[in-house]
Amino acid sequence: MKVSTRKVGSVTIIDLNGKITIGKGDLILREAVDKVLGEGQSRILLNLNGVSYMDSAGIGELVSCFKRVVERKGTMKLVNPGGRVQDLLALTKLDEYFETYQSEGEALASFAA
Amino acid sequence: MTIPLHVEMTLNSRVDLANLVHAASDEICRIAGLDEDSMLNLGLALREATVNAMKHGNKLQESRPVKVTFHLNGRRLEVDIMDEGEGFDFERDVDPRLPENLDKTSGRGLFLMRTFVDDIRFARNPGKGTTVSLYKKLPRRARGLKRA
Numbered sequence: 001m002k003v004s005t006r007k008v009g010s011v012t013i014i015d016l017n018g019k020i021t022i023g024k025g026d027l028i029l030r031e032a033v034d035k036v037l038g039e040g041q042s043r044i045l046l047n048l049n050g051v052s053y054m055d056s057a058g059i060g061e062l063v064s065c066f067k068r069v070v071e072r073k074g075t076m077k078l079v080n081p082g083g084r085v086q087d088l089l090a091l092t093k094l095d096e097y098f099e100t101y102q103s104e105g106e107a108l109a110s111f112a113a
Numbered sequence: 114m115t116i117p118l119h120v121e122m123t124l125n126s127r128v129d130l131a132n133l134v135h136a137a138s139d140e141i142c143r144i145a146g147l148d149e150d151s152m153l154n155l156g157l158a159l160r161e162a163t164v165n166a167m168k169h170g171n172k173l174q175e176s177r178p179v180k181v182t183f184h185l186n187g188r189r190l191e192v193d194i195m196d197e198g199e200g201f202d203f204e205r206d207v208d209p210r211l212p213e214n215l216d217k218t219s220g221r222g223l224f225l226m227r228t229f230v231d232d233i234r235f236a237r238n239p240g241k242g243t244t245v246s247l248y249k250k251l252p253r254r255a256r257g258l259k260r261a
Contacts, residue, residue, distance in 0.1 A: 062215075067218070
């Protein structure tokens with residue numbers, strides 16, 4: 001999985017590309033979120049547009065990242081989950097747990113609200 | 114008349130090797146004529162079962178093998194995943210969708226397995242390990258096996 005980050009206003013967007021699966025993708029996700037938190041940023045938008053696949057370890061890591069961000073009094077939201085990832089989030093009812101948006105503009109606006 | 118397909122893989126208990134099993138599953142699903150969705154579903158269920166066998170069955174001791182066997186006949190695809198340990202606790206079937214479980218960082222593997230195959234069976238073989246069997250029915254149009 002490949003990761004890049006960019007800043008829009010006070011929000012750090014983490015663009016994820018590839019598979020979030022056990023042993024690699026999940027660890028890369030963890031490191032990316034921890035790096036952003038380590039830089040003192042706590043308003044995080046995970047862009048899942050490029051994520052093609054996720055297993056239970058990847059789902060667990062999403063939850064784990066969210067909890068770490070909240071512990072730091074931060075906010076983590078999701079944007080652009082593709083078909084397969086959206087299906088998994090809905091199936092596990094995590095679409096009710098995470099604040100999820102279909103467009104980046106909408107997601108960024110929600111941080112300002 | 115179609116000859117049933119039989120493929121066996123033996124893996125060290127290293128979770129990255131689940132990718133190898135997943136790739137084999139994809140190829141065998143193509144041979145079976147399963148559609149893209151079925152291929153993804155079985156691949157995910159098998160990945161979860163393989164990782165569970167490595168983690169909970171073999172306690173991630175690399176030298177302990179997990180054996181994965183694919184049996185494809187004209188009616189269904191069966192995949193058996195065998196570990197050498199006690200296996201995972203398949204009787205402890207917690208629903209990860211319950212509100213109190215949503216923030217759990219693990220415990221969704223068995224749920225995904227059950228969701229993405231037509232049938233799943235567990236067998237504990239005392240002293241020999243645990244076998245999880247996943248079953249996927251072939252659609253009628255796919256029952257003549259394709260040659261790769």
